[in-house]
Amino acid sequence: MEWKLALPEIALAISALIILVAGVIPKRDTSFGVTMASLGALLLAGGLTLAQGEGSAFGGQYVADSFSTFMKLLAIAGAALGLMLALDWNTKQGIARFEFPILVLLATIGMMVMISANDLMALYMGLELLSLPLYVLAAFHRDSGRATEAGLKYFILGSLASGLLLYGASLVYGFAGTTNFDRLADAFSAQQGISAGVVVGIVFIIAALCFKISAVPFHMWTPDVYEGAPTPVTAFFASAPKVAAVALLTRVLAGPFGDTVAQWQQVIVLVSLLSMVMGAFAALGQRNIKRLMAYSSIGHIGFTLMGLAVGGESGLRGVLVYMAIYLFMNLGTFAVLVAMRRDGRALEGIDDLAGLGRTDPGMALAMAIFMFSMAGVPPMAGFFGKLYVLLPAIEQGFWVLAVVGVLSSVVSAYYYLRVIKVMYFDAPVGAFDARPAAVSVVLAGTGLFTGFMFLFPAPILAAARSAVVAILGAG
C-alpha cells in the first residue's frame, strides 16, 4: 500500500484537524492565527505536491502524475489567495470566525482528491468534500438574507447535480462493470460499439460536472450565488473549485472515456458554444460587478471547454494554460472587488468604481490590466489563454467554435472596457477606504503575473505540456 503517495492530502487533512482543535479551545477570537496557520498548511501541501512522486495508490483509486501536480498547485494557490482576501474582509463584516479557513482547507482537500481521482467513487467523494464546505461558505454571513439565499440555492441545485453524477456513475458501472478509470478505458477500447447505457451515463456525469463549473445550460445558480455570497467567498468559488472541476472533467473525458470521444464531443462543443454566447450577452446589462463577474466566468469556462472539445495534446494544453491564467486574473479582479469599501460599507456597483484612476491610480492600473486580460487584449496573459485554445480549434477544423469564440470575445470586450472607462473617464465619487495589506499583496502578485506573463511563458507552457502528456499517455 503506497499510502505515502497521498502525502499532500494526508498532511493537509491532519493539519486541518490540528488547526481546528487549536482554534476551538481558546475562548477568545482565534480567526487571525487560524488563517495564518491555514496558509502555512497550504504552503506545506504545495511543497509536498511538488515533491510528490508519480504512480497510483490505494488499489488504483488515487493517481499522482504531472497533470495532478499542475492542477493541484493551481487549486492550492487559489485557496491561499482566497484566504488572504478573506482575512480583512471577514473582520470588517463581522463574520470573522475561525471555521472559515478550516472549511477552505477541507474544500482544498476535496479538490486535491478530485484532481487525483482515478475511480468514480473517489471522484464522487472528492466532489462532495469540495461541495459541502462551499455550501457552508456561501451562507457564511448568516445574518444576511442574500447570503443565506445563496447558500440554500447552491445547496439544493448542488445536491441535484450530485444526484445526476451518482446516477450517471451507476449507469457506467452497471454497463461497464468497473468504476476504475484504467479498467474503464480498457473496457471501452476493447468494445466495438458503446452501449446506450454507457452513453447516457457519460452524459449525466458531464452534466453534473458542468454544473460545478457553471457551464450553460447548468449555470442558473451562478449569478445569484456569486452576488449573495461574501465577496472573498465568491473569489474562491470562481477560481479554485473551477480548476478542480475542469481538471476532473479533463481527466474523465481524456482518460477512461477517451475512446468514446465521438459520443461526448458534440455535447462539449454545444456546452462550450452556449457558454461563450451566454457569458458575452448576459453580462452586457449588469450593474452589479459581482454578477458581471459571474457571467464573465461562464464565458471563460466556455473558452476552456473549447480546448476540451478540440482535444488532442494541443487542445488539452490550451485548457490547462487557460485555467492557470484565468485563476490568477480572476483572483486579481476579486481583490479589487474586496477592496471596494467606502466609509466601512462594502460596494458592489460598477458605478462605484468611478474615478478610481484619480483616487487610487495603482489599483486602477491593476484593474485595467485584469480587464484587458479578460477581454483578451495582447500582450496581457488572457490573450495567450485564448490564443492557445483558438489555435488548436482552427488547426483541427472546429471553425464554428473558433468563430463564435472570437465574436463572443469581441462582445464581452464591451463590458470589460466599460469598467475601464468608468474608472478613468467618469467623475470621482470619493476615495475608497485604505486597502488592507493582504489585498495589496494579492493585487501586486496577480497583476504582475497577468501583465508580464508574455515575457516568461515557457515554464507554464512546458508544465502544461508535460501534464497533458501524462494524462494522454495514461488514457
Next chain:
Amino acid sequence: MIAGLAFYLFAAILIACATMVVTSRNPVHSVLYLILGFFNAAGLFLLAGAEFLAMILVIVYVGAVAVLFLFVVMMLDIDFAKMREGFQRYAPFGAVVGGILFLELLMVMGTWQFSGDAAELRLSPVPGGVSNTVALGRVLYTDYVFLFQIAGLILLVAMMGAIVLTLRERPGTRRQVIEDQLAREGKVEILSVPSGKGIRELGIYRPLPKPEPAPKQVSHGHGHGHDDHGHGGHH
C-alpha cells in the same frame, strides 16, 4: 431443525412487531415495538451468519436511533388523536394504493426466477475462512481506506457546517460554572423530606420560582444566591 424453528419464530415476531408499530394507538408503544422488531431482525442476521451486522443493528439502531425516536416522541407535543381524524376519509384511497402495490408485487413474484448460482451465493458470507467481521474490516479499512477517510472528513464538514450556521453565542445567558458550584461553602444542606408532604409546608426554604426578570434589571449577586438555594433544596 432448530435453526429453522428459530427462523420462523424470529420472522413471525418481526412481522407482528412491524404490524404493531403501525397500528398501536400509543406512539411510545410503537417505538417499543420497533425496538423489539430490531432485536428480531438481528436474530435473523445471526441465523444467516452475519454476526457483525446483527451486532451493529442492535448497537446502532436499538442503542441510538430507537432511543432517539423515543425521546422525540415523548418530547414533541403532538396531538395524535387529531392526526387520526382523517383516517376514515383517507382509508379507501390508501387501500387502493396498497392494493396496486400488492398486485405489482404478485406480478413480480409470478415472473421471478432465481439465477442458477443464487443458492451458492446465499448464506455464504464468509470469504476465505475469516469471520465476516474481519472480511468487512478488510474491505472498509484496507481496500477502501482512502474513501473511508474522506467520508469521515465529509461528516466532519457537515458537523462544522451545522455549528457555523446555527450556533449563536447569546450574551447574558447564565451558564453553569461547575468550579463555582463546587467551591461554595455553607450553602448546601441535605434535608430529609417525608414523602407526600410538600416542602413548602415543612418550612424547608426553597423560594418559589419567580417570573424571570429582565436581565438588565436584576443585580447579579442577588439572582445567583436564589439559584443556589433552589439547587440546594432540590438535592
